[in-house]
Amino acid sequence: MSQAVLAAPALGVRHRRILPHTTLLALGLLTPSLLLLAAFTYWPVMGVTLRSLTQQRFGQKPSWGIDNFVRLFADPHFSTAAWNTLLYALGTIVPSLALALLLALALREQGRLTTLLRTIIVMPLLIPLVAVAALFIFIFLPGGGLIDYYLAALGMAQTNWLGDPDLALGAIIAITIWKNTGYYMLFFLAGLAGIPEEYHEAAKIDGAGIATRFWRITLPLLGPTIGFVAVIALVNTLVQIDHVIVMTGGGPSDSTNMILYYIYQQAEQNMDSGLASAATVICVGALLALSIISLRALEQGIHYES
Secondary structure, three states: OHHHHHHHHHHHHHHHHHHHHHHHHHHHHHHHHHHHHHHHHHHHHHHHHHHHOEEOOOOOOOEEOOHHHHHHHHOHHHHHHHHHHHHHHHHHHHHHHHHHHHHHHHOOOOOHHHHHHHHHHHHHHHOOHHHHHHHHHHHOOOOOOHHHHHHHHOOOOOOOOOOOOOOHHHHHHHHHHHHHHHHHHHHHHHHHHOOOHHHHHHHHHOOOOHHHHHHHHHHHHOHHHHHHHHHHHHHHHHHOOHHHHHHOOOOOOOOOOOHHHHHHHHHHHOOOHHHHHHHHHHHHHHHHHHHHHHHHHHHOOOOOOO
16 A cells, blocks of 8 residues: 555656656657648748738838728639639539539449449549540540530531630530549549448348438438548649640630639739739638538538448
8 A cells, every 4th residue: 555655656757758758759759740731832922922911012012901802802813713614614614513423323233344444434544644634635626526526426516616716615524524534533432341231131131222221321421422522622723724825825815813813913924923823812712611621521520321
């Protein structure tokens, strides 16, 4: 009894000595990551935010204010780019996720044929977006392209897919769906693999059909996966503009201009860093808000333990 009492203070001293050592070790291991985050994430964000609030005219001292944001919202090119980005997001996210989910459901079983089909569907993921854009330029080429060749065989007129303001954005959307569907399918396959088969077996015993099992079991259990993939798809709609630059350059008549390409134009072509920074802040803020909403919905989704 007395030995235990005497050992207790010594044990407390030992814990007090180990705790600082463990804390310093943890900080030492985290320091490289924290420095990289500070140098390549937080510091650039702070710099862009400061530049967005700085108005500098030639021959005058810099002034603080929201003039850059006022100019941004008064610029019709920005409103066009924002509207195109919204249409691009709706036209790519919803069809891509729906098609990826259908393909994952169809190819969830293991087999040689399904493995071959998965490989074919995922193949576009391995091709750089710039190479995809160069390939589809020849496919959409008026008169001599692959699409117009088969349309001519059917007796249909030639179409300038990338030169028509009413069709150019649709062509960009189609390329994006073809490029990203296989990537999203991989996440859905992983999500389907995590659903216990006992749920489906029990539903079959109760007489539930395929549609009922999908709506009542599969889709709710895939809620976290869908929320995660939706955030990735949302980010892709903002950062994937390589095909826009290569194929249309934002044209014709700004019909394919996106927010990120608008930022590039203002920063590199017009040398207006204040306007580009203001657009960047708006873009990052909107992306952050939408990501938080999606992740909150993900946290409130249905989770089942296997």
